[in-house]
Amino acid sequence: MSNGNQTLGVQRISLRRRIANHLVTYSALGASVLVIVPLVAIFGYLLMKGIGSINWAFLTQIPKPVGEPGGGMGNAIVGSAIILLIASCFGIPLGIGAGIFLAEFGRNKFGNIVRFTSDVLNGVPSIVVGIAVYGLVVVTQKHFSALAGGVALGIMMIPTVARSTEEMLLMVPRTIREAAWGLGVPQWRTTLSVTLKTASAGVITGTMLAFARAAGETAPLLFTAFGNQFWNWNVNQPTAALPLQVFVYAISPFDEWHRQAWAGALVLIILIVAAVTAVRIVTSRGMYRGAA
Amino acid sequence: MRTRFHQSLDELKEKLLRMGGLAEQAVDRAVDAYRRRDVSLAQRVFEGERQINVMEREIDELALDLLAMQQPMAVDLRFIIAVVKINADLERVGDQAVNVVQRVLELAKLPEADLHVDIPRVAEVAATMVRTSLEAFIYARPDVAESVLKTDNTLDELNAQTYHAMMAVMQKSPELTPQALNTLLISRNLERVGDHATNIAEDVIFWVRGADVRHQFGPYGTSASHP
Amino acid sequence: MGVGINVRDLKAWFGASEALHGINMNVGANGVTAIIGPSGCGKSTFVRCLNRMHETIPGATMKGEVTVGDVSILEQSAVDVRRRIGMVFQKPNPFPTMSIYDNVAAGLKLNGMRNRSKTDEIVEKSLRQSALWEEVKDTLKKKSGASLSGGQQQRLCIARALAVAPEVLLMDEPASALDPISTGKIEELIEELKQNYTIVIVTHNMQQAARVAGFTGFFLMGNLIEFDKTEKIFTNPSDKRTEDYITGRFG
Numbered sequence: 191m192s193n194g195n196q197t198l199g200v201q202r203i204s205l206r207r208r209i210a211n212h213l214v215t216y217s218a219l220g221a222s223v224l225v226i227v228p229l230v231a232i233f234g235y236l237l238m239k240g241i242g243s244i245n246w247a248f249l250t251q252i253p254k255p256v257g258e259p260g261g262g263m264g265n266a267i268v269g270s271a272i273i274l275l276i277a278s279c280f281g282i283p284l285g286i287g288a289g290i291f292l293a294e295f296g297r298n299k300f301g302n303i304v305r306f307t308s309d310v311l312n313g314v315p316s317i318v319v320g321i322a323v324y325g326l327v328v329v330t331q332k333h334f335s336a337l338a339g340g341v342a343l344g345i346m347m348i349p350t351v352a353r354s355t356e357e358m359l360l361m362v363p364r365t366i367r368e369a370a371w372g373l374g375v376p377q378w379r380t381t382l383s384v385t386l387k388t389a390s391a392g393v394i395t396g397t398m399l400a401f402a403r404a405a406g407e408t409a410p411l412l413f414t415a416f417g418n419q420f421w422n423w424n425v426n427q428p429t430a431a432l433p434l435q436v437f438v439y440a441i442s443p444f445d446e447w448h449r450q451a452w453a454g455a456l457v458l459i460i461l462i463v464a465a466v467t468a469v470r471i472v473t474s475r476g477m478y479r480g481a482a
Numbered sequence: 483m484r485t486r487f488h489q490s491l492d493e494l495k496e497k498l499l500r501m502g503g504l505a506e507q508a509v510d511r512a513v514d515a516y517r518r519r520d521v522s523l524a525q526r527v528f529e530g531e532r533q534i535n536v537m538e539r540e541i542d543e544l545a546l547d548l549l550a551m552q553q554p555m556a557v558d559l560r561f562i563i564a565v566v567k568i569n570a571d572l573e574r575v576g577d578q579a580v581n582v583v584q585r586v587l588e589l590a591k592l593p594e595a596d597l598h599v600d601i602p603r604v605a606e607v608a609a610t611m612v613r614t615s616l617e618a619f620i621y622a623r624p625d626v627a628e629s630v631l632k633t634d635n636t637l638d639e640l641n642a643q644t645y646h647a648m649m650a651v652m653q654k655s656p657e658l659t660p661q662a663l664n665t666l667l668i669s670r671n672l673e674r675v676g677d678h679a680t681n682i683a684e685d686v687i688f689w690v691r692g693a694d695v696r697h698q699f700g701p702y703g704t705s706a707s708h709p
Numbered sequence: 710m711g712v713g714i715n716v717r718d719l720k721a722w723f724g725a726s727e728a729l730h731g732i733n734m735n736v737g738a739n740g741v742t743a744i745i746g747p748s749g750c751g752k753s754t755f756v757r758c759l760n761r762m763h764e765t766i767p768g769a770t771m772k773g774e775v776t777v778g779d780v781s782i783l784e785q786s787a788v789d790v791r792r793r794i795g796m797v798f799q800k801p802n803p804f805p806t807m808s809i810y811d812n813v814a815a816g817l818k819l820n821g822m823r824n825r826s827k828t829d830e831i832v833e834k835s836l837r838q839s840a841l842w843e844e845v846k847d848t849l850k851k852k853s854g855a856s857l858s859g860g861q862q863q864r865l866c867i868a869r870a871l872a873v874a875p876e877v878l879l880m881d882e883p884a885s886a887l888d889p890i891s892t893g894k895i896e897e898l899i900e901e902l903k904q905n906y907t908i909v910i911v912t913h914n915m916q917q918a919a920r921v922a923g924f925t926g927f928f929l930m931g932n933l934i935e936f937d938k939t940e941k942i943f944t945n946p947s948d949k950r951t952e953d954y955i956t957g958r959f960g
Binding site for chain 3: 297370390
C-alpha cells in the first residue's frame with residue numbers, strides 16, 4: 191500500500207523531469223543544427239555557383255581586359271598570400287608578445303590599460319583601420335603597396351592573438367611554472383619554453399582565428415593594397431587580393447565577372463580552410479616530439 | 483578532537499581499575515582465609531580468579547584494538563603500553579593469591595602450630611603496596627608511585643626475616659617442618675605480590691614522565707630481590 | 710652528496726603579514742627531516758623559503774640567514790639556489806607537452822646542456838634512482854609525461870628533480886595525493902635516497918613522518934615549537950603543544 195503510493199509518486203516526478211530533460215536536450219540540438227545551417231547554406235550555395243568556373247586557367251591567369259572572356263584570379267591568389275604573410279609576420283609576433291606580457295606581468299594598472307586598448311582596437315571598424323593605414327603608410331610612401339595592406343591586416347590580427355594568448359597562458363596551472371622554477375630555470379626561459387609551449391595548442395587556435403578573419407577582410411585593403419590587374423612580386427607596389435577582386439567583380443555590371451566573383455569567393459573559403467587545417471596537422475604532430 | 487578515542491582510553495582505565503579491585507580483593511581474601519583457616523573463603527578466591535582472567539583478556543583486546551586502529555602517540559601510546567603491562571602484573575597478583583590459598587588448604591589439613599610469625603603483617607604491607615600503586619595510576623602521580631618503590635625494601639626485609647625464622651623452626655622442631663614450609667611459601671608469594679606492585683609503580687612513572695626507571699631501585703639494583 | 714642546512718632567524722612575510730617569526734633550525738646532511746604541524750602553521754612557507762620559491766608569490770618576502778652547505782642562499786641568485794635545491798610538489802606536475810625522457814631531462818636541457826649521450830645517461834640514472842626505469846624504459850620518448858598514473862607521475866617528478874643533481878631535496882607533501890601503494894613506493898624511495906641526499910619533507914601524515922624521518926620539527930602559527938629526533942617527538946615530546954598536536958587533542 192505505501193509502496194504503491196511511493197511508486198506512483200516517483201513516476202509522477204520522474205515524468206515531469208523526463209519532459210524537461212527532453213525539452214532542453216532537443217532545444218540544444220535544434221540550436222546546434224540552426225548554427226550549422228548558415229555555414230552549410232553559404233558553402234553549398236558558393237559551391238553551386240562557383241564550382242563551374244574553377245579551372246586551371248582561373249587559378250593561374252591574370253584578369254583579361256573587360257569584354258574578353260576567360261582570364262582568372264591567379265594574381266589575386268598570390269597577392270593575398272603575400273599580403274597575409276606580411277600581416278602574419280607583423281601581427282602574430284606582436285600579438286603573442288603582448289599576450290605573454292599581459293599574462294605574466296600584466297596584473298596591474300598598466301596591464302589593464304593595454305587590455306582595454308586591445309579590446310577597443312578589436313572593435314574598430316575594418317574600414318577605419320584601412321583609412322588610418324592609408325594615412326600613415328600609403329601617404330608617407332606615396333604609393334599603395336602590399337606592405338601597407340599587410341600592416342592593416344596585421345593590426346586587425348593583434349587584438350585577437352593577444353587576447354587568446356593571454357587566456358591560454360593563464361590557463362596553464364601555476365604548478366607547471368613552479369615545476370620549472372624549482373629546477374632553476376630562469377623566468378624568461380620558463381615563459382617561453384614551458385608555459386607558452388604548454389599553452390601552444392590554444393595559442394595556435396587563437397592565431398588561426400585571427401588569420402582566418404584577416405584573410406577575408408576587404409575594406410582595409412581598399413586603400414592600402416588597392417589591387418592590381420597584373421602579377422606583382424614587389425611588396426612596395428599595389429597588389430591584387432582575392433577579397434578585393436571578388437568585391438570589384440561582384441559590383442561590376444558584367445556577367446563574366448560575376449561568374450568569376452563566385453569562383454573567387456569559393457576559392458577564398460577553400461584556401462582559408464586548407465591553411466588552417468594544414469597548420470593544425472603540422473603542429474599537432476610536432477607537439478609530442480616536444481623538444482625543450 | 484578524537485573524543486571516541488579518548489572515551490576508549492577512559493574505558494581502558496576504568497577496566498584496569500576494576501581489575502585492580504579484583505586483584506586486591508583476591509589478596510585480602512587469601513590472607514583472611516589464612517588467618518581464619520577458612521576453606522570456604524579459599525573457594526571464593528578460586529572463583530575470583532576466573533573473573534580476573536576474563537578481565538585480563540578484555541583489557542588486552544581493547545588495548546590491541548586501540549593500538550591498531552588509532553595510532554596513538556606520545557603519552558597516549560605510553561598509557562596503553564603501561565595498561566597492558568599493569569594488566570599482566572595484576573593478573574599475576576591474582577595468581578599469587580591463588581598460590582597462597584593453595585598453601586592455606588594444605589595448612590588446614592595439618593595440625594595448627596604457632597610459628598611466631600606475623601603473616602598478616604607481611605600481607606598488609608604487600609596489599610598496601612598494590613593499593614598505593616593503583617592510586618598512583620588513578621591520579622597519575624609519579625611521586626606516589628615512587629613511594630611504592632621504596633616500600634619494596636621493607637617487604638624484602640620482612641620476607642628475609644620470615645625465611646630465617648622458618649629455617650630456625652625447621653631445625654629446632656623438625657616435626658613442624660610441613661607447617662613452616664607452607665608458611666614460608668606464603669611469605670614468598672606475598673613478597674612477589676609486592677614485586678608486582680613495584681612493577682606497576684614503575685609503569686606509572688614511565689607513562690606519566692616518559693622515563694624508564696626500571697631496575698633502578700632495590701638493594702641489588704634490581705626490583706626483584708629474593709634469596 | 711647531501712649537505713647540511715643551517716637556518717638562523719628566518720622570517721617570512723606575505724605582504725605586510727608575518728608568516729614565519731624567526732625560525733632557527735639545524736638540519737644535518739644526508740637524512741630525512743620531517744616538518745609537521747596543523748594547517749596554516751607555516752610549514753610549507755618555511756620549506757619554500759629554503760629554495761627561494763617563497764618570493765615567487767607576488768608581495769612575498771623573506772629575511773634571515775639560510776646556509777645550505779657553505780653558501781648562504783640570499784647571497785646567490787634565486788635561480789642558482791634552485792639548481793642546488795630540488796623540489797617535489799604535492800600534486801604531481803610533469804610537463805604535459807613533453808615526453809617522459811624530456812621531462813626528466815628538462816632541468817638539464819632548459820639550463821643549456823647539449824650533450825646528447827650525457828643526457829641519456831643522466832635520464833636513465835635518475836629514472837633508476839626513482840624506481841621508475843623498468844616501467845617506462847620502452848616508452849621513454851613516445852609517451853607524454855602526463856599519460857602516467859598518479860604514483861608514476863610523482864616518481865617522474867622526483868627523477869626530474871634528481872637529474873640536476875641537487876644537494877638538497879625538498880618535498881612538499883609528496884604522497885598526499887596518492888593511494889597507499891604508491892605512497893609506500895615513494896616512502897621506500899625516500900629510504901633509498903636519504904643515504905645520498907639531505908631531504909626535508911613536509912607532511913600532514915604523522916605516521917609517515919614517523920616512518921621515514923630521523924628528525925622532526927613541529928611548527929605552530931609560524932613558530933618552530935620543537936625540533937628533535939623523531940622517536941623522541943612521538944614517544945615523549947618536551948613541549949605540551951607538540952604533545953597535544955600529535956595526540957590529536959587539537960586540530
